[in-house]
Amino acid sequence: MSQPRVPHREAPPITCDEPDSFPWQVFHERHPVLIRRILEAVPYGQAERQAFAALLRESRQDQVAPLSPEAPDFDLWQVWGKEQFGRSWQQQRFLWAESYFYRRLLQAGGYFADGGWRGVDLFAPFKHAELDAPAFTADLTALDHQHALAEGEREQSLLMTAVWGNLADLGFTIAGKGPEETGALAADESDRLWPLLDGGLVTVVADNSGRELLADLALVDHLLAGGRAGEVSLLLKPQPYYISDATPRDVLDCLDRMTAAAGAAAGIGGRLRQALRDDRLRMRTHPFACAPLGYRDMPADLREEFAASALTIMKGDLNYRRLADDRLWPPTTPFAEVTAYFPGPVAALRTVKSDVVTGLDAETAAELDAADPSWRVSGTHAVIQVATPRDRE
Numbered sequence: 001m002s003q004p005r006v007p008h009r010e011a012p013p014i015t016c017d018e019p020d021s022f023p024w025q026v027f028h029e030r031h032p033v034l035i036r037r038i039l040e041a042v043p044y045g046q047a048e049r050q051a052f053a054a055l056l057r058e059s060r061q062d063q064v065a066p067l068s069p070e071a072p073d074f075d076l077w078q079v080w081g082k083e084q085f086g087r088s089w090q091q092q093r094f095l096w097a098e099s100y101f102y103r104r105l106l107q108a109g110g111y112f113a114d115g116g117w118r119g120v121d122l123f124a125p126f127k128h129a130e131l132d133a134p135a136f137t138a139d140l141t142a143l144d145h146q147h148a149l150a151e152g153e154r155e156q157s158l159l160m161t162a163v164w165g166n167l168a169d170l171g172f173t174i175a176g177k178g179p180e181e182t183g184a185l186a187a188d189e190s191d192r193l194w195p196l197l198d199g200g201l202v203t204v205v206a207d208n209s210g211r212e213l214l215a216d217l218a219l220v221d222h223l224l225a226g227g228r229a230g231e232v233s234l235l236l237k238p239q240p241y242y243i244s245d246a247t248p249r250d251v252l253d254c255l256d257r258m259t260a261a262a263g264a265a266a267g268i269g270g271r272l273r274q275a276l277r278d279d280r281l282r283m284r285t286h287p288f289a290c291a292p293l294g295y296r297d298m299p300a301d302l303r304e305e306f307a308a309s310a311l312t313i314m315k316g317d318l319n320y321r322r323l324a325d326d327r328l329w330p331p332t333t334p335f336a337e338v339t340a341y342f343p344g345p346v347a348a349l350r351t352v353k354s355d356v357v358t359g360l361d362a363e364t365a366a367e368l369d370a371a372d373p374s375w376r377v378s379g380t381h382a383v384i385q386v387a388t389p390r391d392r393e
């Protein structure tokens with residue numbers, strides 16, 4: 001098999017070992033808050049509470065323990081973690097360590113064990129609260145206004161809502177940030193996105209459930225209803241992950257809310273339910289959706305699926321980190337160069353919430369750094385970036 005193309009000069013990977021860096025803050029500040037919130041929301045017993053505390057300790061000061069051989073995904077992690085187990089968490093790449101932390105969080109909550117907590121989504125209370133929040137109701141109503149717009153304006157508005165919906169990420173709101181104020185686009189290649197949609201297959205790699213998923217589903221409906229896509233494959237997480245990441249259950253919950261609402265939301269929900277019945281919309285999960293690796297290392301079946309898509313839309317910050325192999329690229333490194341290994345056209349719709357940035361023009365990068373050195377993690381900016389095989393020739 002041919003090796004994926006990599007850029008000429010490889011940038012340094014983001015690691016967890018620098019005190020006060022963004023990864024350090026995630027492990028030392030966000031994770032304790034996350035575990036406290038989980039324990040407030042879910043009445044776990046002693047064994048689970050101790051397991052959460054032990055995971056927090058281990059991930060901040062110890063070596064990475066492997067999974068037990070009884071774990072259903074033991075074999076996968078033997079491959080994904082063969083160089084990481086037994087080394088300290090601080091020495092790991094951020095991408096790997098954070099992903100493994102979420103895997104172990106499920107284990108601490110008894111998700112994989114025989115017993116009462118098996119299969120219980122420990123993030124469900126937060127996801128349900130988001131569906132019940134006034135902001136979600138307001139988003140449902142906002143679909144009526146979008147619906148009333150002229151065609152061109154409507155689709156650009158749906159795209160922008162899907163971009164900024166990415167701020168409604170429960171990991172981000174734990175850090176006290178919210179999706180209420182949208183900022184500016186640091187890169188906008190949306191004019192290159194629409195012409196790629198030729199009525200064929202579009203793959204949408206989803207990110208968060210709740211408000212972001214609502215926006216993504218509205219966009220999917222628009223693609224299908226307007227003939228921009230003949231079919232849509234929605235790639236979801238096979239298990240709870242990164243707090244609010246969408247699973248098939250979350251899609252069904254969101255559709256229920258939409259069809260129970262009035263106006264445009266109900267229409268969209270109804271059409272999408274029908275599209276699921278007709279197989280024009282397919283929900284898909286894949287173990288690699290929760291892998292601690294970049295897309296450069298994707299397995300052959302996923303590669304084939306992306307290759308067969310007229311466009312793959314990657315939602316959110318983590319998908320962007322995975323596309324760019326979670327490295328500190330000079331921000332002017334072309335997005336197409338960093339994603340040169342990708343087997344088909346790809347578009348990233350992402351609010352910038354971590355250090356990885358590519359594809360900016362030099363002036364924009366300099367201005368953003370000068371105006372606010374923390375702009376890469378504050379969610380004040382977003383990007384719409386597109387790369388096609390032709391860009392990579």
Ligand SMILES: O=P(O)(O)OC[C@H]1O[C@](O)(CO)[C@@H](O)[C@@H]1O
Nearest residue numbers: 026169171316317318319353354
């Ligand atoms: O939901 P998203 O957009 O993928 O963001 C995931 C978040 O988690 C992080 O990995 C930090 O925990 C950031 O990269 C990002 O803010």
